[in-house]
Amino acid sequence: MTALALHGLVKRFDQKVAVAGLDLDVPTGSFFGLLGPNGAGKTTTLSMAVGLLRPDQGTAEVLGHDVWVDPVRAKALLGVMPDGVRLFDRLDGAELLAYTGMLRGMDRAVVDQRAKELLDVLALADAGRTLVIDYSAGMKKKIALACALLHAPRLLVLDEPFEAVDPVSGSLIRDILQRYVQGGGTVIFSSHVMEVVERLCSHVAIMADGRIRTVGPLEQVTGGRELEDVFVEVVGGRIATGEELQWL
Amino acid sequence: MAVSLFARLKLRVLRNGFRGKPARVVMFVLSLFFGVWFGGGGCLALIASMQPAYPELTALVPAFAGALLVLGWLFGPLLWFGVDETLTPAKFALLPIPRRTLIGGLLTAALIGVPVAATLLATAGLVVGTAIGYGVLPALVSALGVVVGLLMCVALSRSVTSAFANLLGSRRVRDLAAIGLALLAALLGPAQIFGISALSRADFSRLERFADILGWTPLAAPWSASVSAAHGDYLAAIGKIGIGAVTTALLLWWWSATIERAMLGATDASGPRRAAGSAAPVARLFGRLRWIPATAEGTMVVREARYWWRDTRRRANLITFAVLGVFLPVLVNLGSSPAGLVGDDADFQALPDNPAIHTATMVFVGVLGAIAMANQFGFDGTAYALHLATGVPGRREVRSRIIGYSVYIVPLIVVISILVTVLAGKPSEVPARIGTLLGAYGVSLAACVLVSVYGAYALPETSNPFAVNTGGGLAKSLLALVAMIGSVALSSPLILAAALTGKLWTWLALPVGLAYGLGAVWLGVTIGGDAVDRRGPELLVAVTPRG
Ligand SMILES: Nc1ncnc2c1ncn2[C@@H]1O[C@H](COP(=O)(O)OP(=O)(O)OP(=O)(O)O)[C@@H](O)[C@H]1O
Ligand SMILES: [Mg+2]
Numbered sequence: 098m099t100a101l102a103l104h105g106l107v108k109r110f111d112q113k114v115a116v117a118g119l120d121l122d123v124p125t126g127s128f129f130g131l132l133g134p135n136g137a138g139k140t141t142t143l144s145m146a147v148g149l150l151r152p153d154q155g156t157a158e159v160l161g162h163d164v165w166v167d168p169v170r171a172k173a174l175l176g177v178m179p180d181g182v183r184l185f186d187r188l189d190g191a192e193l194l195a196y197t198g199m200l201r202g203m204d205r206a207v208v209d210q211r212a213k214e215l216l217d218v219l220a221l222a223d224a225g226r227t228l229v230i231d232y233s234a235g236m237k238k239k240i241a242l243a244c245a246l247l248h249a250p251r252l253l254v255l256d257e258p259f260e261a262v263d264p265v266s267g268s269l270i271r272d273i274l275q276r277y278v279q280g281g282g283t284v285i286f287s288s289h290v291m292e293v294v295e296r297l298c299s300h301v302a303i304m305a306d307g308r309i310r311t312v313g314p315l316e317q318v319t320g321g322r323e324l325e326d327v328f329v330e331v332v333g334g335r336i337a338t339g340e341e342l343q344w345l
Numbered sequence: 346m347a348v349s350l351f352a353r354l355k356l357r358v359l360r361n362g363f364r365g366k367p368a369r370v371v372m373f374v375l376s377l378f379f380g381v382w383f384g385g386g387g388c389l390a391l392i393a394s395m396q397p398a399y400p401e402l403t404a405l406v407p408a409f410a411g412a413l414l415v416l417g418w419l420f421g422p423l424l425w426f427g428v429d430e431t432l433t434p435a436k437f438a439l440l441p442i443p444r445r446t447l448i449g450g451l452l453t454a455a456l457i458g459v460p461v462a463a464t465l466l467a468t469a470g471l472v473v474g475t476a477i478g479y480g481v482l483p484a485l486v487s488a489l490g491v492v493v494g495l496l497m498c499v500a501l502s503r504s505v506t507s508a509f510a511n512l513l514g515s516r517r518v519r520d521l522a523a524i525g526l527a528l529l530a531a532l533l534g535p536a537q538i539f540g541i542s543a544l545s546r547a548d549f550s551r552l553e554r555f556a557d558i559l560g561w562t563p564l565a566a567p568w569s570a571s572v573s574a575a576h577g578d579y580l581a582a583i584g585k586i587g588i589g590a591v592t593t594a595l596l597l598w599w600w601s602a603t604i605e606r607a608m609l610g611a612t613d614a615s616g617p618r619r620a621a622g623s624a625a626p627v628a629r630l631f632g633r634l635r636w637i638p639a640t641a642e643g644t645m646v647v648r649e650a651r652y653w654w655r656d657t658r659r660r661a662n663l664i665t666f667a668v669l670g671v672f673l674p675v676l677v678n679l680g681s682s683p684a685g686l687v688g689d690d691a692d693f694q695a696l697p698d699n700p701a702i703h704t705a706t707m708v709f710v711g712v713l714g715a716i717a718m719a720n721q722f723g724f725d726g727t728a729y730a731l732h733l734a735t736g737v738p739g740r741r742e743v744r745s746r747i748i749g750y751s752v753y754i755v756p757l758i759v760v761i762s763i764l765v766t767v768l769a770g771k772p773s774e775v776p777a778r779i780g781t782l783l784g785a786y787g788v789s790l791a792a793c794v795l796v797s798v799y800g801a802y803a804l805p806e807t808s809n810p811f812a813v814n815t816g817g818g819l820a821k822s823l824l825a826l827v828a829m830i831g832s833v834a835l836s837s838p839l840i841l842a843a844a845l846t847g848k849l850w851t852w853l854a855l856p857v858g859l860a861y862g863l864g865a866v867w868l869g870v871t872i873g874g875d876a877v878d879r880r881g882p883e884l885l886v887a888v889t890p891r892g
Contacts (some may be wrong), residue, residue, distance in 0.1 A: 111365050149730055151882040172736035179734070182727040185648065187655040188630070195626035199644035200735050209625040228655075244731070 098160075100125040100252045100283035101146060106155035108141050108307075115141040117307035119155070123252075123300070128278045129285040130298035130315075134332050138307040139287040140180050140256055147177045147254050159252055173201075176250030178241045180257050180287075186230035190221045190240050193229055197244040208247070215243040219269065234261040242270060246277070253277065255286035259293055271297060291325045305332045347442070351450030355432055355457050373459075375823065380463035387467025395474025395575065401549065403572055407471060408556040411494065411568035414464065418498040421460075422506050433805075434604045448601045455499050465495055471571045479575040486582045487571035493589040494567030500593050504600035510657075560585065563592040634752075642745050645737070649749025652724070658804065659724055662717035667757060669713060674706050674765045704781050704843035704850075710761065711785025712832045714754050718793040719825050721746055722801040722888050729888060733881045740874030743794055747866060751790075758782045777851045780858030784839050787862020789832035791869025796828045798876045803890040835865070 101123040108116040116138045123129045133139050144150035146157045148164045148171070157164045162171040185193060191212055198208030216222040219239045224232065229240055238261055245253060253274070259267055274284055275297065288294055294301060295315070301324070302312040310331045311318055319327050329336060363370050387410070393399070394406035432454045437447060455461075468491045476484035560569030567589035573582040627639060634650060637643045653659045722729055732742060762778035802824075839858060843850045877884065 168736050177734040182730045185728045191626035192630040195630040202641045212626040
């Protein structure tokens with residue numbers, strides 16, 4: 098059973114082809130890392146997978162439900178944390194969680210209890226009535242993650258969840274996600290932090306120029322080497338300066 | 346020169362904004378068309394007014410037209426167009442630019458735009474008219490006045506919007522601002538009525554004297570200089586131009602002071618951290634609105650209602666309507682009507698007591714009440730992604746937004762109706778007014794919902810609630826205009842009914858208006874909601890700010 102199945106996804110912006118016929122199967126219960134250089138098309142792919150961006154071609158299925166044909170069922174199973182998207186940031190943290198929960202039609206008492214727990218665990222409780230717009234970048238990431246987790250989805254899609262969070266919060270988020278996967282959930286996330294991916298993931302995919310270059314279980318992809326070396330080899334590109342920047 | 350750099354920057358940003366955006370090009374061409382239309386019309390009128398053959402026109406038109414122009418530049422951006430913040434002061438905060446250069450540069454950049462060109466075209470009529478009627482030297486003086494007047498208008502609109510934005514941006518003074526505006530409206534109303542009734546009683550020589558005085562105030566001085574010059578009074582002409590120049594300088598100084606604050610990031614700081622209290626999260630979200638049922642839809646209504654107050658941009662719209670909604674009907678219904686300007690024509694004097702006129706005013710106010718919804722998705726920007734990712738049904742999306750906004754507007758409408766009728770001494774008309782207003786408001790809501798789904802556009806992410814993207818000012822006003830014309834047309838059966846049924850309307854208006862409005866809202870929710878279901882992702886793209 099695949100938790101997320103993407104088939105033949107294509108997205109063009111004007112002339113630029115951001116995603117060029119992408120196929121990806123994320124097995125249920127896997128902890129899936131999506132890697133790729135800047136501009137590879139990770140954000141575009143994940144947006145199309147969760148129903149935020151309409152693909153030019155191709156399909157996306159969440160646990161057997163097509164996101165674009167049967168959005169209600171698919172979206173109920175999904176927890177999403179998009180990148181570069183604002184939150185309803187003129188609410189404070191607790192209000193935002195309450196809003197997200199009630200929006201999903203959850204029971205009021207459950208929302209209250211889970212929201213409080215999440216705020217405590219993620220160390221956001223002492224922000225009090227500070228509006229989310231006045232949160233720091235890392236705090237915003239954390240509250241967005243809490244919003245994605247609140248309804249206990251079956252599949253979590255996270256775009257760069259570890260960007261801007263401090264080491265303590267980072268470990269905390271790792272722990273939360275690991276526990277979530279042990280409980281039978283599936284996570285797919287994009288990241289540029291190789292150590293995290295190496296430590297967490299059961300599967301990885303490396304994409305470049307809108308295509309998947311390598312995909313498979315972590316050990317199979319790395320073959321005993323460092324993930325970073327594999328990444329550089331697959332993607333190509335320079336990692337050292339030559340004669341330039343003498344003035345620096 | 347650094348200043349010309351600003352101009353080039355603005356032009357470059359404008360040009361890049363058109364790349365791959367045919368809709369923007371269309372908007373721009375349309376705005377050029379309107380600019381030429383109005384500017385050209387004004388130009389011809391002013392040329393005619395400066396002919397020696399029409400001394401009474403020369404005495405009145407330049408002064409009154411100038412005063413109108415200044416008022417337009419003052420209120421237009423606040424109420425209608427917004428300001429083009431392509432070059433936001435905050436974007437220059439990190440660059441080592443002296444303040445003088447910055448102000449000069451920003452002013453130069455502000456001068457590049459269709460409204461400025463249209464104003465210049467219109468007022469150039471003064472120069473041409475003076476040249477034709479009175480010769481070269483007066484025309485030269487007149488040209489100087491026109492340039493000073495243009496600078497004054499631009500400086501005025503920039504400084505006022507900037508100051509107003511600062512005022513509304515800080516949460517602590519927002520209540521003060523609301524009260525201040527309401528007070529201003531309350532004062533403006535009677536002042537206008539007084540002025541109009543004085544005008545209607547005045548004979549020509551009084552009007553002329555009034556224009557004369559106006560010509561010595563900053564409202565009309567730069568343009569009135571042409572008249573003085575035409576009469577050979579060069580001393581007075583130079584004095585008037587001086588008044589304009591000094592006003593401009595003062596406004597620029599004020600602007601630079603407010604810019605400084607804007608650059609220091611006097612944005613929406615929510616003040617010191619306040620303790621969370623012990624209330625449960627859901628109860629906290631609902632707060633005083635706990636009478637709204639705690640369902641998914643109820644929660645959306647509450648969030649929307651909170652946002653109309655917490656979001657500076659939305660609040661600015663709300664306050665503007667509150668001011669205008671009170672002020673407009675008071676003006677039309679209590680003053681001896683604008684017809685008083687025309688003179689003692691009996692037909693015109695009879696107009697205000699006609700129920701159709703009352704109804705028309707009410708329809709207009711009702712229509713205006715919903716205009717703030719015309720870009721409701723733009724206010725939220727990419728935050729809409731949450732609703733899209735959650736799969737909120739389109740009809741629920743639209744309905745909750747309508748209810749959340751109406752939490753403010755419907756009570757306001759009722760208060761306005763009561764206020765106007767009681768002030769007019771006709772309390773028996775209250776139900777009729779409320780009915781008409783609600784009917785028009787409902788129709789306008791429906792129209793604005795459709796516009797907001799199909800014509801959504803991104804707003805820049807700044808603290809200035811009046812800021813729009815390049816070309817956004819026209820988009821904003823055109824879309825709002827489309828919604829307004831559409832809803833006035835669709836509300837016209839109400840006006841017609843008022844005219845046809847006469848006295849009976851007093852009793853029919855409330856049930857008929859209510860049913861008409863509710864029917865329109867139901868239609869808007871159905872059509873608009875299904876459109877949201879169909880084009881949710883496209884809506885998200887449309888409201889994503891991307892330069
Ligand atoms: N709305 C858009 N309009 C035009 N081009 C876009 C748009 N969104 C993305 N692109 C282009 O599509 C390509 C892929 O972008 P995407 O954001 O998916 O990359 P990414 O892998 O998430 O990169 P990063 O690691 O920097 O987040 C880029 O070349 C980008 O310029
Ligand atoms: Mg990305």
